[in-house]
Structure formats: structure tokens, C-alpha cells
Amino acid sequence: xxxxxxxxxxxxxxxLAGCETLPNRAxxxxxEFNPRGxxxxxxxxxxxxxxxxxxxxxxxxxADGSESSYQILALDEYKRPYYVQALSTTSRxxxxxxPVVAVLDGNAKxxxxxxxxKWVYRGDRLTASxxxxxxxxxxxxxxxxxxxxxxxxxVKQRLQDQERTSLLIASWYGGDDRELDLKLTRYGxxxxxxxxxPSVK
Amino acid sequence: MLRLxxxxxxxxxxxxxxxxxxxxxxxxxxxxxxxxxxxHQHIRHIGxxxxxxxxxxxxxxxxPAENNLPLLGPLVAEGVAASxxxxxxxxxxxxxxxxRATMTDSxxxxxxxxxxxxxxxxxxxxxxxxxxRYADYPGVDALLDTYGTHAGYYAAxxxxxxxxTVFLGAxxxxxxxxxxxxxxxxxxxxxxxxxxxxTLQADKAFAFAYYEDLEATPDKAFEGLRxxxxxxxxxxxxxxx
Numbered sequence: 001x002x003x004x005x006x007x008x009x010x011x012x013x014x015x016l017a018g019c020e021t022l023p024n025r026a027x028x029x030x031x032e033f034n035p036r037g038x039x040x041x042x043x044x045x046x047x048x049x050x051x052x053x054x055x056x057x058x059x060x061x062x063a064d065g066s067e068s069s070y071q072i073l074a075l076d077e078y079k080r081p082y083y084v085q086a087l088s089t090t091s092r093x094x095x096x097x098x099p100v101v102a103v104l105d106g107n108a109k110x111x112x113x114x115x116x117x118k119w120v121y122r123g124d125r126l127t128a129s130x131x132x133x134x135x136x137x138x139x140x141x142x143x144x145x146x147x148x149x150x151x152x153x154x155v156k157q158r159l160q161d162q163e164r165t166s167l168l169i170a171s172w173y174g175g176d177d178r179e180l181d182l183k184l185t186r187y188g189x190x191x192x193x194x195x196x197x198p199s200v201k
Numbered sequence: 202m203l204r205l206x207x208x209x210x211x212x213x214x215x216x217x218x219x220x221x222x223x224x225x226x227x228x229x230x231x232x233x234x235x236x237x238x239x240x241h242q243h244i245r246h247i248g249x250x251x252x253x254x255x256x257x258x259x260x261x262x263x264x265p266a267e268n269n270l271p272l273l274g275p276l277v278a279e280g281v282a283a284s285x286x287x288x289x290x291x292x293x294x295x296x297x298x299x300x301r302a303t304m305t306d307s308x309x310x311x312x313x314x315x316x317x318x319x320x321x322x323x324x325x326x327x328x329x330x331x332x333x334r335y336a337d338y339p340g341v342d343a344l345l346d347t348y349g350t351h352a353g354y355y356a357a358x359x360x361x362x363x364x365x366t367v368f369l370g371a372x373x374x375x376x377x378x379x380x381x382x383x384x385x386x387x388x389x390x391x392x393x394x395x396x397x398x399x400t401l402q403a404d405k406a407f408a409f410a411y412y413e414d415l416e417a418t419p420d421k422a423f424e425g426l427r428x429x430x431x432x433x434x435x436x437x438x439x440x441x442x
Contacts, residue, residue, distance in 0.1 A: 122395075122397050122400060123395060135239070162264050201380065
């Protein structure tokens with residue numbers, strides 16, 4: 001059976017709605033952030049965005065001439081205080097995306113960012129949070145970008161765990177103690193979630 | 202411990218009995234809640250509650266070789282750990298090192314560094330966890346409630362060094378509304394899965410290959426622990442800025 005033209009068009013629109021693409025590298029490496037097509041970061045108790053920042057991600061040329069790859073999300077309409085948590089996760093190759101998280105106004109200008117000292121390690125994940133209060137209601141976008149000052153550096157992480165050595169019919173358990181070099185990279189994945197501030201009743 | 206690939210049924214209860222001596226490695230159970238300082242600017246004076254830590258110090262191997270010997274192995278390992286911990290505690294008393302005082306001093310210094318006025322509130326805690334019901338403490342804006350689950354020197358295995366180790370849970374509570382303003386867990390010298398706790402690497406300078414090295418250089422050993430507490434307190438102070 002061949003669907004009618006209006007039905008085909010409707011199906012195409014419905015399919016495309018689920019495949020909306022974020023701004024990509026085709027726009028070149030620009031001095032400004034490009035928020036066109038940014039999806040909305042909803043404040044939710046459960047939703048998590050997995051931002052993939054690889055070679056095809058949009059690129060920003062920084063004031064010092066360095067380049068950062070980034071992904072951009074539109075902020076949800078402000079209703080009450082909330083926070084955004086970003087988690088940069090280590091890949092199997094022991095690479096860790098070197099993140100900067102910035103906030104933009106409606107003109108895509110940076111208003112603030114998460115200071116470097118607020119980032120903490122939770123195991124092999126690098127995480128930080130940023131709050132949005134009434135005075136931030138005019139902010140429009142959240143950018144997760146690579147930190148050109150950190151890319152290429154290595155971070156030493158000691159891995160201490162249980163080590164299992166298989167013998168013929170049994171296993172020998174001991175302690176493992178190794179120092180690993182995590183390489184900070186321009187490309188990788190960052191989870192982003194927005195949660196209501198539980199301290200506001 | 203020795204784990205047979207297909208253990209005979211009769212051995213299972215005995216193995217279970219033997220494993221009863223294994224170390225339970227408990228990460229503080231503090232739900233993650235970041236601090237919205239911009240919204241709570243009225244919080245300037247923090248009441249630092251007596252921390253929920255014992256004066257016990259542990260010297261332990263988390264995965265001792267003895268655990269591979271069935272039945273008696275874990276019991277032997279537990280005996281060694283208990284003996285070492287007891288000797289190390291005696292050394293702490295000789296050196297004038299107090300777990301609780303070190304933790305309290307570190308926290309107060311870090312909070313003051315973060316711009317808060319701090320008053321110490323001495324109280325008898327019902328247990329080692331967060332306090333369930335807070336009393337009224339007039340004059341302070343918020344209460345910092347902390348508890349520890351591990352403190353001492355831990356090694357991952359029998360052939361790996363002992364390092365200073367501190368596990369801490371921390372919670373900031375509004376003194377009037379009792380609303381939790383901040384909550385998180387901290388682990389200095391993480392071994393194994395530490396869940397969502399903030400992990401801080403122990404300083405390399407305070408790795409001791411053998412237990413006897415700890416006893417031989419007590420000044421250095423307790424300085425390593427002090428640094429562990431300070432590292433956690435400093436990170437907490439940064440997160441409360």
C-alpha cells in the first residue's frame with residue numbers, strides 16, 4: 001500500500017523532529033558561540049543529557065587563538081532555583097574530556113562559568129555544579145567546551161582495588177596498586193543534568 | 202580468600218564463617234547536594250558540631266594475602282589488623298594525636314578560610330552517623346554535621362604501601378528551618394569502589410611500605426593523617442564558598 005502524500009509528509013516531519021541536530025563543525029571555527037538549533041536542558045529529577053563532543057562538534061576560536069570544541073544547550077524557562085551538574089567521564093583508553101562549563105546570555109555572550117577549583121573527582125569522573133537563581137533568569141544557554149589550557153595534560157590517578165589472579169581450579173585475591181595517567185583531551189563525552197535545588201521548599 | 206571454582210556444598214557454610222572476619226569498607230552515606238551559596242547569603246555563622254568520629258585508628262590491609270587461606274586465614278588477618286591498630290592508637294596517644302581534634306581543627310580552619318564565622322558546639326552524639334534531630338542553637342545560622350567511617354592507614358594488598366586514609370560525610374543544615382543546604386561524602390586515599398564520594402589522592406610522601414615504618418617514624422605518620430583531614434576540609438571549604 002502506498003501512503004498518501006499528506007501522510008508521507010506528516011511521517012517525515014515526525015521522524016525529523018526526533019533527529020534534530022545540534023550546530024556542527026560545518027559552520028567553521030568561529031569567534032562566537034552558535035546557539036542555533038540548541039536543544040533545551042529541562043529541569044527534571046531524572047533526565048540526563050549525554051553530550052558527545054567529537055571532531056564533528058562545533059568549534060570556537062578563543063581570544064588567544066586557541067580552539068575549543070563544544071556543545072550548547074538552551075536553558076529551561078526559569079521557574080525556581082535549580083542546579084546543573086556536569087560529569088566528564090573517563091573513556092576506556094584512559095582519556096578524560098577537559099571541560100569548561102560556561103553560561104551565555106541571549107546574545108550568546110558568556111556571563112559566568114564554573115570556576116576550576118569547584119571541579120572535583122569522584123573516582124575517575126570529573127564533576128561540578130552550577131546554580132541558577134532568580135538573578136540568572138535572563139541567562140539562556142549552557143556551553144560545555146574543551147579547555148585549551150588543559151588539553152594534552154595528564155592527571156595522575158592511583159588505582160587501588162582488588163586483584164584476582166586465576167589459578168588452575170581457584171583464584172588468588174590480592175591488592176592492586178597502580179598509578180595511571182589520565183590524558184585530558186579535546187574530545188569526549190560529558191553528562192549534564194538539571195535538578196531543582198532541594199534546599200528551596 | 203581461596204574461592205574454589207565449584208566449591209562443594211559442605212564447604213560453603215565454612216567459607217562464609219571464615220569470611221566473617223573480612224573488613225567491611227563503608228563509604229559515608231551522604232546524598233549529593235551541592236550548596237547554593239548565592240541563595241543562602243544569610244548563612245555567615247556556622248555552628249561546628251562535634252564530629253561523629255571515634256578516636257580509633259585503623260591500620261588495615263583491605264585485601265590481605267591471608268584471606269586466600271580458607272577458614273583460618275581471614276581470622277589471622279583480622280588479628281594482625283587488630284594488633285597493629287591497637288599499637289598505632291597507643292602511639293597516637295603518646296604523640297598527642299587526636300582524631301577528633303584534628304578533624305575539628307581542620308574543619309574550622311577551612312570554614313574560616315571560606316569566609317564564615319565558626320563556633321564549636323560540643324555535644325554527645327547518639328551514634329556515628331548524621332544527627333537525626335537537631336537541637337536549637339541560637340546565634341548560629343547553620344550547623345555543620347560530620348561523621349567519619351574510616352581513619353588510619355590502609356593498604357590495598359599485602360605487598361602495597363600503607364597510606365593515610367580518611368572517610369568523611371558532611372552536611373550543612375539551616376539552624377532554623379533544619380533544611381539540608383549541602384551534603385556530600387569525601388574519601389582521602391580511595392581503595393576500590395567509593396561510589397559517588399569525592400575522591401582525593403593521598404600524598405605520595407606518606408606511603409609506608411611496611412607497618413614497622415609507621416611505628417619507626419610516628420611524626421611523619423601522624424603528619425600524613427593531618428594532611429588527609431586538611432585536604433578533605435579544604436575541599437569542603439571550597440564547595441561551601
